[in-house]
Amino acid sequence: MRGCVARWCGGRPRARYVAALLGWSALLALALPRLQSVPRAPPRAPAPPARLLLQSELSASTPTPSPPPAALPATDTRVLSEEQLRAEAERRLPSLPLAYWHKHKDDKNKYYKKKDCAPFPSIYDLEFHNTYWQTLRAKGDVFHLYGAYMDARNASRIGPAVRVLAVHDRIKPTLATHCQLWFEEREAPVVVRNLEYKYVWNSKWGNYRDGPLQPYLLACVLPAEVRHLVPASVSIVANPCDRATNNLRVHNDRPPTPADRKEFAVCVKGLDFLHEDLSVRLVEWIELIRMLGAHKIFFYELQVHPNITKVLDHYNALGVTEVTPVTLPGGQPNLPGLQHMYLKKKTTHKRQMELIPYNDCLYRHMYQYRWLALLDIDEVIVPLEDADWSALMRRALPLSVPAQGKPPRSSYHASNLYYLDSLQHEHAWEEGVPRYMHMLQHVYRTRNFTKPGQYVKAFHETDRVLALHNHFPLACLGGACSSYALDTRLARLQHYRADCVTALSKSCAQLRAQPVRDTALWRWREPLVERATRTLHALGFLPPEPHR
Structure with missing residues (x-):
């Protein structure tokens, strides 16, 4: 033991070995922390090709394009000029003389005798009522004025005159009124007294009392010095020098030449079908009326279903129809729905x-057409021997010549036959006729006509008629009216109703007894089906036709 220790612990070589071992240990202790803190470099990616390097240099030097702007709402950004606004207002309100007013609104001499006597009224001082009416208030009386018309027909005994269509709440107006007539050719107005209040109603038909609004025609006769002229507008006032609160454009709608005058047009009273979609039936009716000879159909509109508007817009664009909106005057309701309830009750x-619309239609189109028919959209005058109305009238005119000393004819009326829904419901659908063709499907009628003169419809001579009612003229130019009854073997009024009118409720059962199958309308079946079906496809009421 003593020897071993002496061998390892003693001697100079062993001391040098121990010193070397201690020095290496110190160096290792100093280097190890540094080696652990050096991060390991990631593997280097391969260098890109030279072309990519070039592209990245170019992109770095080119600015990044901006993102497209956000889409804006699709709104109407048009701005109408004053001239366009005037044209639109005149289209919507034909009785307003906007063009004439604009041309002369700055004239300093448009008055009667002195500046404060009958000055030319500004449209901004007019009293409008229920959109389409203008008002005269004087001495406790109120007149609502609808339209004014130049009447220079040869048969008129009073000579050229401006007729004014109005309503008033008295059955015998006593207020003396005057007409301020304005001309393009004259600065000052021509002032004349209203000649008459022509009552456009019959006292035996009801409401013959003060209170309810009554329809009238006023007459402003042109003096000799201006009989060759046509007034541009007219105002109705109580006293000649009054400042007017109304100013109506005078309609004088003439064809370019007498040769351009057409034969037939149809007038339809204010449509009141807000919740009844009669669009498909209306297409069938319009196409039939066109085939029979109507050059144009003039509709007046109160409230209608959107699909009816769609049909009328289609035919308006074709020039087949013209639609004039109307309202009820005075305190009568014009709210959709309530108006219908009111008219059904009253x-x-x-x-x-x-x-009002019937006589407006007469006076606005009397120079353009020889005959006007006042029809509802569930009735049609059907020729039985002729292809159309023109051929029917050529046959009827020689037969209708009045006896010597009698007044000339003012209208030619067709007797009424009912094609009732209740008669058709007892039978099956008609083969070979689309089920949506209402009139062609309804081929069962009452055996008898209504009594002579009851519920007839007529072709009215526009050269003779002064005032119109649904069925007959109420007054005629040049003397008494004279209506000729068309032979029932030549023509008749076919009236397609659910049931008889209320006034015939007691005799309706007798009329319905022993119905007759009658396919007189089928003479026009093929072209009528083709035309109506094509229109229904175009309007989207029927699915698109397959390509052939």
Whole structure:
């Protein structure tokens, strides 16, 4: 033991070995922390090709394009000029003389005798009522004025005159009124007294009392010095020098030449079908009326279903129809829905107000057409021996010549036959006729006509008629009216109703007894089906036709 220790612990070589071992240990202790803190470099990616390097240099030097702007809402950004606004207002309100007013609104001499006597009224001082009416208030009386018309027909005994269509709440107006007539050719107005209040109603039909609004025609006769002229507008006032609160454009709608005058047009009273979609039936009716010879159909509109508007817009664009919106005057309701309820309950008021559009249609188109028919969209005058109305009238005119000393004919009326829904419901659908063709499907009628003169419809001579009612003229130029009854073997009025009118409720059962199958309308079946179906496809009421 002593020897071993002496061998390892003693001697100079062993001391040098121990010193070397201690020095290496110190160096290792100093280097190890540094080696652990050096991060390991990631593997280097291969260098890109030279072309990519070039592209990245170019992209770095080119600015990044901006993102596309956000889409804006699709709004109408058009701005109408004053001239366009005037044209639109005149289209919507034909009785307003906007063009004439704009041309002369700054004239300093448009007054009667002195500046404060009958000055030319500004449209901004007019009193409008229910959109389409203008008002005269004087001495406790109120007149609502609808339209004014130049009447220079040869048969008129009073000579050229401006007729004014109005309503008033008195059955015998006593207020003396005057007409301020304005001309393009004269600065000062021509002032004349209103000649008459022509009552456009019959006292036996009801409402013959003060209170309900009554329809009238006023007459402003042109003095000799201006009979060769046509007034541009007219104002109705109580006293000649009054400042007017109304100013109506005078309609004088003539064809370019007498040869351009057409034969037939149809007038339809204010449509009141807000919740009834009669669009498909209306297409069938319009196409039939066109085939029978109507050059144009003039509709007046109260409230209608959107699909009816769609049909009328289609035919308006074709020039087949023209639609004029109307309202009820005075305190009568014009709210959609309530108006319909009112007209259904107040049937006499309704009949009186229907005479406004009928007579407006007469006076606006009397120079353009020889005959006007006042029809509802569920009735049609059907020729039985002729292809159309023109051929029918060529046959009827020689037969209708009045006896010597009698007044000339003012209208030619067709007797009424009912094609009732209740008659058709007892039978099956007609083969070979689309089920949506209402009139062609309804081929069962009452055996008898209604009594002579009851519920007839007529072709009215526009050269003779002064005032119109649904069925007959109420007054005629040059003397008494004279209506000729068309032979029932030549023509008849076919009336397609659910049931008889209320006034015939007691005799309706007798009329319905022993119905007759009658396909007189089928003479036009093929072309009528083709035309109506094509229109229904175009309007989207029927699916698109398959390509052939």
